[in-house]
Amino acid sequence: MIFIVNGEEQAVQAATLADLLHALEYEGEWLATAVNGELIHREDRPTYALRHHDRIEILSPMQGG
Template identity: 45%
Template sequence: MKIEVNGEQQAVTATHLHEALAELGWGEARVATALNGSFVPAATRGATQLSPGDRLEVLTAMQGG
């Protein structure tokens, strides 16, 4: 299915958010996620289903000062 990830169209085979993160290379990363504008806590990513056209934002912590 096609979803928008950080503003870019991506094709994923995953049906749940945690699977999509792994498929997109963020499987073990500590990230913050929002789906269609709503924050998704890490604890609920496994139960969060994806639908075609969803908008996923993935934010990583930046280091530096």
């Protein structure tokens, strides 16, 4: 499927938000995710079904100063 991830088009085989994060190698407890402007909580990611052309924002904390 095609998704817009952090503003960039990506072709990824993923049925759920958790699948997408795994496929894109995002890991960690501190990720924030939104699909089409709706915040998706960590516990909902494994069952949150994605659709073709969903807009996904993935935010992770930055290190450094």
